[in-house]
Amino acid sequence: MKLTPSTLSLALLAALAAPAAHAEIAIDVIGNSEVSFEGLVQADFYSFDTDLNDYGADTAGSDVDGDDYLNELRRAELVLKGKGPGNIEWVLGYDAKDDKFLDANVKYKFGNNANHFIQVGQFKQPGATMEELSSTKNNDFISKASITNSLGTPRRLGVQYNFGDANWAITASYFGRELTRNREHGSGYSVRGYWAPINEAGSIFHLGASYTDKDTDADFIRLRARPMADMVSLRYVDTGSSGLRASDRNSVIGAEALWVTGPFKMQAEYMTTDVKRYGNFDDFSGDGFYVSGLWNITGETWGYKGGTPVTNLPEEPGVGLWQLGLRYDAFDLNDGNVIPPTTPGGSPTVDGILGGKMDSWTVGVNWYWRSNFKFMLNYVTVNQEKYNNASGFRRVVEDNPNIIEARAQFYW
Template sequence: MKLTPSTLSLALLAALAAPAAHAEIAIDVIGNSEVSFEGLVQADFYSFDTDLNDYGADSAPPCSTSTDCDGKDYLQELRRAELVLKGKGPGNIEWVLGYDAKDDKFLDANIKYKFGNNANHFIQVGQYKQPGATMEELSSTKNNDFVSKSSITNSLGTARRLGVQYNYGDVNWGLTASYFGRELTRNREHGSGYGLRGYWAPVNDAGSIFHIGASYTSKDTDADGIRLRARPMADMVSLRYIDTGSSLTSANSLNNRTDRVSLFGAEALWVTGPFKLQAEYMNIDVDRYGNLKNFSGDGYYVSGLWNITGETWGYKSGTPVTNLPEEPGIGLWQLGLRYDTIDLNDGNIAPPLTPTGAPIVNGVLGGKMDSWTLGVNWYWRSNFKFMLNYVAVKQEKYNNAVGFRRDVHDDPNIIEARAQFYW
């Protein structure tokens, strides 16, 4: 769904007319439920120092002879336009209905019942973020530390699905179990399964947090196939050089069909005053039919943030919470650095059977990507955020078209910027 400039302008004007506060906008009390409205609008800009591939290319008509109609080495587009209704009550019931008008999909759409006054003890039915997602994904999108989420979050984790979830815990720990099916939006992710997550914060004081956690997900593959791929740390790019392609789908061969996927995740968080160190690891195992070797891939990231203006972080439901600026006029300034890696190689190359034949690939060689991201964030007042990132990406993938045992490298550098308004 494409938003016209006039539609977006009206939406922004309506939001700007609301009181300038970080909290949601109260609407009314309907059926003993306190209804409120939230929103998030993000606009991104990427500039590419292209290496092998043209990541600024587009394929929109009327250009029919080239994939790069505009010839530009940059992309600019609305990234998100999220509109969310929330309700509290009657009693211990809470509900949410969210929709992303940019991506034309439902977000959280569920109803929750809390047991007593414990916000960490509840049962939830509908669409929600799965416990098998990363801690980064479970955190609020508006407070992401970098323009692009990590490669394991975007490529391996299981995000929103329809299901039922039970959570039991307290302010310092929690255990979550979820059974899920397809995504609510038509023609999106499918494959039923279950997810588990547990976390513990033995240190949870103002300005001092230490958290560890782990998750496990097991799910069916969609139509007996799965395709794993990773963008070069730029969310709006359509080309993904790191890609298992048809190697794990029946499109390549019925013998390549996949049965089930299991994912294991580990997470850690440390906060001391204005500094935050965060790391996550994820491994994926794909069970395949027949005698073919199962596939295994993994990835991780390590990031550090410094709140230059001195603010610290909060902690809620096993995730960090970014606080409001202590001086709204100056805002909250952050400096961040992240190392990220993903490896979708699980195989080897054998010599060709004949002198003129092609090398033989045993297993799956989807490629490997490493990246460094340096970022500056500015939270201004209660509703605005501006981000600027420099990303250095190194990718390598085997290509049998260029000879035996040769990896082809593609190493773009990217400048990324984001303007964000939320209420």
């Protein structure tokens, strides 16, 4: 769905005029299950100061040097949730914008302990990043980190067992394909463990680690990253449409840390991926990380649930919760070398895969207004570089766009 600037403006005015609502809508008790309805609608706007490539959807091309923009509905999530009967909980979610199922599962809590349960259906895998496992409506920045979008395994059909307490847990899952047809495939397993030795109001310290191993299914995997703008289709940093053929299995190791003190939060995550290949092809390795800091200017702090930070509601709804954030993100898909030509005038050759590198800085301001509205403004500077086929692998070619990003969000 494409939104014109005037349509987006009208939608924002209508949202501002709407009365505040509760966080969810209670529907009824059906079959001893308390059923509620939740939703999340996001509209994004990007303005690009482009460099080598044109990242706008309307004028796809290359070798441009100017401005471009993109605005569109980002998410339209509709979710039914149920509590009961007994210790059973269930959820059925669908994203009408992306035309795909979200969480669709049944959970049984042992002894009514929220941190000791078994879950069957589609859910976020424990090998996803801490950022991915956190609630989407509370993202610190408009674009998630490059490792979250590129290396983590998100929702899949499977079974999961979680054992722990409020301060720690160990989670293990076995998964298959994604529920929506023609989406992600490849069976595998994932584990995550975390520990918060400090977990009290206004003071949290968390450490965690994860491991995922999965079949590449069609003996092929493609790793790539958007330039910190989620709706952009072009990825400059990319292992290529045929670069990682003859791939057998893909494993990812992750490490995470979180520190909260009063109105300040810092978190960091690192992931390294390894692709096992057969025949005469060498294995491939890539990695990435991010470090971010957030300051609640209005003084609120964060909660903690399931090994992830929880953003609290504004203490003064009329004023809202104001946040100022900064993030550094780095991603590396180079695992090879350029071999100089052996004869005069010859062409270099590549030993391995040179998918490129990317690093970026994001500065952001967030405003949570009352219980249902959120507005975000980000400025992103991106630096990308890779050996380009067009140059015959003779030199590194850079593409360094700057992006202004805005988001309006309504949730209940």
